Amino acid sequence: MKRAHNMPDIETDQSDSTNTPLYLKIAHKLERQIISGERAVGSLLPPEAELAAQLGISRHTIRQAIAQLRQRGMLAARKGVGTRVESARPQWRERFRDNNRGDLFEFASETEMFISLKDRVEIRGKLATEIGCRPGKTLLYMEGPRHFINEAAPFCWNEVYLDPIAEPVIRDMDVQRSSLFHLIEAHTGERIVDIQQDIRAVPISDEICSKLGRPNGTIGLRITRRYVSSGGRLMEYAVQTSPAESFAYRTHIQAT
Structure with missing residues (x-):
């Protein structure tokens, strides 16, 4: 299974409200990448620690962002495998x-x-x-x-x-x-x-x-x-x- 180690640019765009929590901004950007196909269904996200280091944020923040997309059915955590892109459409x-x-x-x-x-x-x-x-x-x-x-x-x-x-x-x-x-x-x-x-x-x-x-x-x-x-x-x-x-x-x- 392919894992994307090079994290695409995840800077939040100007459409994100300044009042939006950082973890939601990260979740929205990840969601757009999945919907666009930049992160293909079946691919794996880098480990939490690696993602957090690439983004300059805490592991807690990236964990919150991933949790949002898991709740929407777009990501799934698999023991011994990692976090997998499950769906290109929010559920x-x-x-x-x-x-x-x-x-x-x-x-x-x-x-x-x-x-x-x-x-x-x-x-x-x-x-x-x-x-x-x-x-x-x-x-x-x-x-x-x-x-x-x-x-x-x-x-x-x-x-x-x-x-x-x-x-x-x-x-x-x-x-x-x-x-x-x-x-x-x-x-x-x-x-x-x-x-x-x-x-x-x-x-x-x-x-x-x-x-x-x-x-x-x-x-x-x-x-x-x-x-x-x-x-x-x-x-x-x-x-x-x-x-x-x-x-x-x-x-x-x-x-x-």
Whole structure:
């Protein structure tokens, strides 16, 4: 198996935000190299220590960058072999280790939702039952595709219903780059203490298939999350529709 010992130039470009952590800048650059074919599927990365020395960064930073691409399914660590390029296309990995809400915050920081519609909607019928609110209640609504940062193709479609108290949070928002529940907490002072998640296999509607650039009849997963505050108030209800091949679920269970 071929190992690339000469590290291609990995200086971050001007499109990277100055607020982006260094490990994410390195991960984004590595990702672009893999997508372009500069790092071919099946090839091995140099060892962590060698990469870190070439880049003038710590092993901890390069380890974090590699972890990002492992979570996206683009790299895989093989014992006794090294870190191998597995895929030229990011694969979304939904990660909820130890039921940690910090994983949601981390995931939001790695992706962007481009808001195509914002509105106020009156919730009735089955939707009211699904969300868990009284029929006739008015909620804020927004929708749009979600992308990995610097990726052109969306990996899922998002629909979000919010308590009207969150209106100042989204008023001028065109792109969501951080977790909404964190912004809502900062605005309202109410902590989100309960996040209820449901995952179901569904046929994706023709409308969403078109928006995601997928053929009609694509099978996907519909992930819903209810974000409830310490006062028992439903602050956010999010619906995420992902093509099945771009989703993997992993959890960590420890004996007590």
